[in-house]
Amino acid sequence: LAKTTQPISMDSYEGQEVNITCSHNNIATNDYITWYQQFPSQGPRFIIQGYKTKVTNEVASLFIPADRKSSTLSLPRVSLSDTAVYYCLPYNQGGKLIFGQGTELSVKP
Amino acid sequence: DSGVTQTPKHLITATGQRVTLRCSPRSGDLSVYWYQQSLDQGLQFLIHYYNGEERAKGNILERFSAQQFPDLHSELNLSSLELGDSALYFCASSLGTGLFNEQFFGPGTRLTVL
Numbered sequence: 559l560a561k562t563t564q565p566i567s568m569d570s571y572e573g574q575e576v577n578i579t580c581s582h583n584n585i586a587t588n589d590y591i592t593w594y595q596q597f598p599s600q601g602p603r604f605i606i607q608g609y610k611t612k613v614t615n616e617v618a619s620l621f622i623p624a625d626r627k628s629s630t631l632s633l634p635r636v637s638l639s640d641t642a643v644y645y646c647l648p649y650n651q652g653g654k655l656i657f658g659q660g661t662e663l664s665v666k667p
Numbered sequence: 668d669s670g671v672t673q674t675p676k677h678l679i680t681a682t683g684q685r686v687t688l689r690c691s692p693r694s695g696d697l698s699v700y701w702y703q704q705s706l707d708q709g710l711q712f713l714i715h716y717y718n719g720e721e722r723a724k725g726n727i728l729e730r731f732s733a734q735q736f737p738d739l740h741s742e743l744n745l746s747s748l749e750l751g752d753s754a755l756y757f758c759a760s761s762l763g764t765g766l767f768n769e770q771f772f773g774p775g776t777r778l779t780v781l
Contacts, residue, residue: 601669601757601772602710645710654700654723655759655770657710 564646567662576633578661580646583627591622591629591648596660602645606631633663641665670694671760671773679779685746688776692739692760698722699741700761700770701733705754716741717764748780 564580582591590609594602606613608620608629619632629648633640643660670693680686692699701713703726712725716735727733730748735741745752755777759770 596710599755599775599777601671601759601775602770603669603772604769607769654712654715654725655702655710656712657702659709 562646562648562658564644564658564661566659567664569664569666570636571666572637573635576636576640576663576665577630578633578644578646578663579628579630580648581628582646582648585626585648589649591620591626591646592655593618593620593629593631594645594647594655594657596643596645602655602657605644636663636665638665638667669771669773671758671771673756673758673773673776675776676774677777677779679781680748681781682748682750684748684780685744686748686778688743688745688756688758688778690741690743690758690760690773692741692758693771696760696762696771697739698761698764698768699735699739700759701727701741701743702757702759702772703754704757704775705751708754710757713743715764722764745778750780753778753780 570576592607593605596602606620613620621630645660672691674689697718699716704710713727715723733743755775757775759772761768761770
């Protein structure tokens with residue numbers, strides 16, 4: 559199975575912009591890149607999905623370069639409530655989600 | 668609230684026992700997925716059902732089985748339980764099975780095997 563690499567943890571302060579980069583060297587032509595967020599003891603929650611260039615919604619932005627071998631989730635002006643684990647899922651396995659380690663984001667006051 | 672419900676919320680049982688976890692998908696969703704989350708293994712995909720039919724299997728043990736009923740709710744059966752089966756079990760649902768599938772996760776069932 560192709561590998562996904564993202565930082566294990568990140569620290570930030572309230573009001574800052576946070577960028578989490580994920581590398582996925584073996585992404586296929588028909589793979590979409592999806593990010594999920596998970597709070598402790600809760601199920602993951604879909605944040606954003608994209609194929610190339612830039613996607614923005616009310617929660618985050620997703621930047622994908624032309625070669626699509628990496629993607630960056632951008633969270634503008636984070637708050638304490640953004641403290642969570644963020645998972646990058648670049649590979650479509652017939653609908654099932656294959657979760658890696660994720661990035662544990664800690665936002666401090 | 669994702670619209671996916673799971674019961675029970677907590678379950679404590681002994682080794683060797685059998686339990687059933689229940690999931691009701693969001694209204695209109697035809698796909699149900701089961702995931703297991705433990706401290707040492709992380710979030711692992713177990714099995715996927717679409718409109719009553721099994722579509723994909725992941726790291727699901729032979730002691731575990733699942734089904735999706737005509738009303739689209741799903742049950743995950745865990746038998747001959749071992750200490751290592753203690754985990755959070757999540758159910759997720761989605762409308763279809765395509766590549767653009769946003770999955771909606773339930774609150775989970777925390778299983779403790781003593």
